[in-house]
Amino acid sequence: MLGTGLIGLFYTRTLHGQRNRDRVEVVYSRSLERAEAFARENGITSVSTDIEEAIAHPDTDTVVIGLPNHLHLEALELCAAHGKAALCTKPLARNGAEAKRMLDTAEDAGIFAGYLEDLVYTPKTLKAVQAVRGGQIGQVTWARSRETHPGPHSAWFWDAEQAGGGAIVDLGCHCIEIIRSYMGKGNRPLEVMAWTDTLVHPIEAEDNAICLIRFESGAMGQFEVSWTFRGGMDLRDEVAGTEGTIWTNHFLRTGFEMFSSGEGAGYVAEKAESASGWLFPVGDEVAELGYVDMFTDMFDSLDAGGTPTETFYDGYVVNSVMDAAYASAASRQWEPVRLDDWRGGGTELITRTKREHDGRTVVKDEQMPDGRRKLILKDESTGAFSDVVV
Amino acid sequence: MLGTGLIGLFYTRTLHGQRNRDRVEVVYSRSLERAEAFARENGITSVSTDIEEAIAHPDTDTVVIGLPNHLHLEALELCAAHGKAALCTKPLARNGAEAKRMLDTAEDAGIFAGYLEDLVYTPKTLKAVQAVRGGQIGQVTWARSRETHPGPHSAWFWDAEQAGGGAIVDLGCHCIEIIRSYMGKGNRPLEVMAWTDTLVHPIEAEDNAICLIRFESGAMGQFEVSWTFRGGMDLRDEVAGTEGTIWTNHFLRTGFEMFSSGEGAGYVAEKAESASGWLFPVGDEVAELGYVDMFTDMFDSLDAGGTPTETFYDGYVVNSVMDAAYASAASRQWEPVRLDDWRGGGTELITRTKREHDGRTVVKDEQMPDGRRKLILKDESTGAFSDVVV
Amino acid sequence: MLGTGLIGLFYTRTLHGQRNRDRVEVVYSRSLERAEAFARENGITSVSTDIEEAIAHPDTDTVVIGLPNHLHLEALELCAAHGKAALCTKPLARNGAEAKRMLDTAEDAGIFAGYLEDLVYTPKTLKAVQAVRGGQIGQVTWARSRETHPGPHSAWFWDAEQAGGGAIVDLGCHCIEIIRSYMGKGNRPLEVMAWTDTLVHPIEAEDNAICLIRFESGAMGQFEVSWTFRGGMDLRDEVAGTEGTIWTNHFLRTGFEMFSSGEGAGYVAEKAESASGWLFPVGDEVAELGYVDMFTDMFDSLDAGGTPTETFYDGYVVNSVMDAAYASAASRQWEPVRLDDWRGGGTELITRTKREHDGRTVVKDEQMPDGRRKLILKDESTGAFSDVVV
């Protein structure tokens, strides 16, 4: 485990949670004090303040990279050098070029490489994506992913240099991969239109952004990220299809509601804003946020010699979409997603089916309040629209 | 009452609902049969198939224009000629220029002119806007309005010629005015970025659109409209402020849930998709959709010689924003909102307050899971970020 | 308008709200100061500190009795003496005998008498009851009504002498009538089992109660009332039928959610507990709580010479059920509802339909996770249960 920040803590708690059979054996931190405290609290045997030593450690089979963004590549290169499997937190890198180097490095070394994009693995998302793949909502036309909270926990997140950007890099990376999961990973993201601004916080990086991603099928992805949201952590996704709709809410409205006058105390959930009034805790935070299913997929794939659902290639695509978003925010127009290495093939446009009635195209077929059924028809030769009650 | 379509029916039901003291005295329809049926069903005394006759009728004090978009201007000109108060359904016109002509015509004639934008008057929106004006969520940074359903009821809506456009003209006009209400009407909409596409229906007009509106304060408006949504009519608004958040749901999730195995029957609510399974009716549809409060404002303003909340000027601004949206969808970049006649004054940028700790800027102040309080600080001289546990 | 308490204020605001054509012309209060302040704030012409004078006033067509429970009978007798229509707030009286005297007095005098049970008239309840009557959920087997808040507004409510009881008299009267509306008013309430206790407040009257009401059809009514609920005012109803389910939420979760850090201020809604954190306002309080539709029914019935949905007879039944509840709380067993004057006829038991498969009774027909369909069968001759996959 490289890193003892909040993400390292979540990862470790997940791995040591329930009756899980995988263990963190070695933990690395720049600070010996922090490494030792973390090891003590989490029952870890070995500590190190030297990344390479931690990676090369004989008890280390798999390296979990839970470091700030600007340190991912270096850590990955050490994993490659020592032939250790690497699981890297999100985003994979600070930009597409760096992500591509990580992808190439891992592939050249032939090591197992997993991309720790937890929110694609929330139990709701897994089941929802399965429903979409099973055709339950028809062809996807639109997917919205929203991730907002009052701002990240660690200092480096706020520094555009170290992080590679602001709210897009921190939160948008989740949204992009959630959207891709619904669209189908073979559905190429063609171009991006983004707005970014720094509205509230005294920083250079954007604290608010909205982004549109046009896919080859014609479907539109949309995400909103913010570091200025008030009221907790808002994680919601919406998907529209030709035959249905999906709404998931991962955090603030999950069927758990509590009012407290303020007696008693305690931390309710990550980024909760207060401890009295109406509160909306989640049941099992690491499960609800996808960490459990994510590591199951990673280690099951590793054991089976297979490929996990989220790979470095996915991380590279995500970074490339984010690059296009920043380019668009600067140019104020749509910008292409540059993917020199596209492995997804082609995707057809959403089907616009046609039904006829009396030689005219049926535009709509609806039930009126008074019970009558009404058809809206288009005469393709004249272009005229009319309605008929049938 | 000009028009006997669904909107005319909703207006009439509202005016004749509860213990309301205003009545529809004259109804106009192109078809005598339809006019007579409508009059019979709604207890209206006079019918006419001649617009001017209906407007000039001595029992007509106020004209409600509930006609297709391309007929608004002509009807308004007749109201002006006969000196009758005019209430016009949304959108005011097919484009900004036409809307400006309506505005000028009404002002030149000195008639009372109200813009029937019902969704700004939903009881929830009225109270939410009041909360925003009262400062309960601080300064607004973002507002999202979403209006989607499976497509409109009448044939002319689907004809871009008669309607002036597609889903933006039909639904976006609501969203724009809801967003302006939250932003403050003096907060100028500067520019617009829009995406439109026709993904599903066999028509020319857009059946899906997403639009961003940048306001002078820096705040961002966002709306999504669709004629391809499945599951009913989705009317939701979200507002983010520096001190709070507002979410309103006007139709599909209002605290009324019903499961029916399919025995029994009937129309549940406008645009409901089915009559069995889980259903989400609304209580009093015309009240929930704002019609009651809208007419109260209109007639109270008329009686008091005042100005209603929604005027033709607002309709003109809305049409101008929609023009910019269509321009942006075509040019694929941000387009300015052209308002030759801006009456709103200037608005300052959202305030970015600064707090200091030990000579450094406080970027964030948060509570950790383990109970510690952590400050994220920025050294303005070096640009370095750090965190301190206090 | 007799009474200037919170209920008098709500009634007056409703009558003077929107474009309503009915007006409060005379207001009575024991205190001249209060009467005059109330009249001034609500634009009422005449005030009186003499009940009879207010009732006999030539501008008074209809008397609204908004007084404490122990003063209803006296006020009604004066209405009867002066031949004025009377609308009485809930509960009708302090007990069944007193309610019967009010009923008899009104009927003997031949005056119009309406029972102001607002919660039966919430828009959601009206539509839900209509759905039940239309058969959409089959035969009703169970109805739960819950009304809880942190305690009433006026001193007399807390005094069991003046009020006739505690939370049951204050809140249970609503629940009983809501339940009867779902069960069908001809469905006789046969017997009652109740628990009451004073758990928190320093009073004699019960601050918590739970009550079961068995109806002639076999269906079970259930209500929970409390003056110790924390978090606002909880008004929820649930109905189960052989073909469906209905859930209504009238106050705390109606699709309107607001988070406020505490800047700004103000009253959110009746009995809201705080002004910061997550808040759940309602849109139009008097409409959502049924006041608007209630007065429409009352005055429309009065104008038409008909009978409103809620009559003094209903108030009498409600008081009789509450009498049985208090008797049961004391005897700790089921107690009959004593209704000397039952006007509802008889109701058949809920139908237990039987379907056969291979000569055995089908107890259940279900779909398994693996897709198979399973029948659970009962052999009526042996009593043995078995399952078959078909």
Add this chain to the structure above:
Amino acid sequence: MLGTGLIGLFYTRTLHGQRNRDRVEVVYSRSLERAEAFARENGITSVSTDIEEAIAHPDTDTVVIGLPNHLHLEALELCAAHGKAALCTKPLARNGAEAKRMLDTAEDAGIFAGYLEDLVYTPKTLKAVQAVRGGQIGQVTWARSRETHPGPHSAWFWDAEQAGGGAIVDLGCHCIEIIRSYMGKGNRPLEVMAWTDTLVHPIEAEDNAICLIRFESGAMGQFEVSWTFRGGMDLRDEVAGTEGTIWTNHFLRTGFEMFSSGEGAGYVAEKAESASGWLFPVGDEVAELGYVDMFTDMFDSLDAGGTPTETFYDGYVVNSVMDAAYASAASRQWEPVRLDDWRGGGTELITRTKREHDGRTVVKDEQMPDGRRKLILKDESTGAFSDVVV
């Protein structure tokens, strides 16, 4: 694993789920065919059609009893005889006496004995109970647990002989233990009042029941169970305390909503009623229903030589409460809970705190709509109530 029904399947999937380190090694079923199919589908090595053989099998460390209720005791006796740890599904037995024999048998043999009451272990319940223990809602005054669905999956459930009863035995056992968890397990259930009826299904056992449980602290437990609910599986709990409120929804409203027009297909979740319209799936069913945390507690306790949260003693208390419920349904009055072996100690009554203002007791302290603050006071010497605006 004894039993290959739905519960055996859920248990096995849980144990073999994620990266869990515990495995099912031997499976028993009366039918060899079923045992072999189950073993094949779940990767289990050994099968047996002889209970004792399965229990005595050298690969069996711990026996999971997933059999119909009337077979629990016999299986447990074999576990005791062979000194194997036993985990028994709910309810522990068909009645209190049988449960006591199981408890005594396990204790006499000194084997580890866990009670598989999954719903007490749902992530939401675990966190909610922790919040209650931490004082966040003050002292508990009321807890409601509701479990309803359209009826159980296996034939034996419907047979009152084999099951020991109907919906109470099937579902009420969950509710009782959830309620006890909120009340505190040392808070003795004193007496019970229950209503049962068979309203819809062609069976002898009750298909609907409502039950009140009075605890030593004065707090009231309440549960509703039904085999006739329409719309899915309704699992909701509500807790009221002197300082707060908790609402949990485990199944039908957990932040996952899907509309499907009916194209595509498949099983959504246990007991879902349909596959089109609005659907409410759960994310990870075995986690949401508590199976994962339950087995973690069981095996962690076993490994540590400790006692799990849910023991046979708890099962015995639950059965005794159910016995009292059936007795009350028959006698139509409150019946005592007979617990010869009470291990919980005594619990004090809920505290009724008193605050004074000007020598009088403060009954309520509230904020009025107009901003004024009002105290409701009681003069303890005269018993008179009054209000003061301060």
